[in-house]
Amino acid sequence: MKKKLTIGKLAKQANVTIETIRYYQRQGLLDEPLKPDTGYRQYPAEAIARIRFIKRAQQLGFTLKEIAELLALDSGHCEDVRKLAEQKREQIDEQMQDLTVLRHALDSLVKGCLKNQSSRQCSLIDSLTNGPALTTENK
Numbered sequence: 001m002k003k004k005l006t007i008g009k010l011a012k013q014a015n016v017t018i019e020t021i022r023y024y025q026r027q028g029l030l031d032e033p034l035k036p037d038t039g040y041r042q043y044p045a046e047a048i049a050r051i052r053f054i055k056r057a058q059q060l061g062f063t064l065k066e067i068a069e070l071l072a073l074d075s076g077h078c079e080d081v082r083k084l085a086e087q088k089r090e091q092i093d094e095q096m097q098d099l100t101v102l103r104h105a106l107d108s109l110v111k112g113c114l115k116n117q118s119s120r121q122c123s124l125i126d127s128l129t130n131g132p133a134l135t136t137e138n139k
Contacts, residue, residue, distance in 0.1 A: 003045045004042035004043065004044060004045070005042065005043045005044075005045065005047070005048075006040045006041070006042065006043070007021055007022075007040070007041060007043065010043045010047055010048065010051070013048050014047070014048045014051035014052060014055075015055075016051055016055065020051075021051070024051065024054060027064050027068070028068060029050075029054055029064065029067060029068055029071065030047060030050060030051065030054075031047075050071075053067075053071070054067055054071075057070060060088070061088055061091070061092055062088060066084065066088065069084060070084060109123075109124045109127055109128075110124070112124065112127065
């Protein structure tokens with residue numbers, strides 16, 4: 001007979017909170033076992049691996065919706081999984097470019113603030129209030 005776990009033991013072994021498990025259940029990422037007439041729900045030991053998969057995929061930047069797609073594909077659809085990973089990589093590359101643009105804009109604002117330290121008005125606040133909108137659309 002395979003080992004069964006209560007939600008508390010599952011959370012501890014998967015290194016998450018009970019609320020995280022409940023959230024994953026509400027999102028359809030983790031099955032919720034039926035509650036017996038007496039006692040506690042019993043989760044299969046395989047649920048630990050599923051939760052760890054979800055957490056690792058989140059660390060790689062996948063959203064819960066994307067993780068649901070990955071879980072639905074399973075290891076038998078390697079080509080489809082690879083395509084999703086490539087799309088995620090492209091999104092991350094775009095985010096990195098956007099962050100670089102934002103970093104340069106902040107650098108300029110900070111330099112302007114340093115130049116005008118003797119002023120009674122903060123040039124950084126003035127720039128944010130009256131300056132042009134910052135955009136990352138035209139990289």
